[in-house]
Amino acid sequence: MGINTESDIEANLQIGPTDQGFVRIYIEGAGIEIPMDFDPEEAEEIAEEIRAAAATARQMAK
Numbered sequence: 001m002g003i004n005t006e007s008d009i010e011a012n013l014q015i016g017p018t019d020q021g022f023v024r025i026y027i028e029g030a031g032i033e034i035p036m037d038f039d040p041e042e043a044e045e046i047a048e049e050i051r052a053a054a055a056t057a058r059q060m061a062k
Helices: 040-061
Strands: 012-017 023-029 032-038
Touching: 023 040, 032 040
Parallel strands: none
Antiparallel strands: 012 023, 023 032
């Protein structure tokens, strides 16, 4: 499975700060829970990658 492979799997996504100063991306679905903690700098890098991907997807949709 890759980026361009569609799936019917449903999952919930939560993003927020932890009480220990990390940013947590939490994915839950199909009987699995995945907590991923990042320091604030890493979280900002991920946010930049998401923005860049959104901009590229927007251009491709035109």
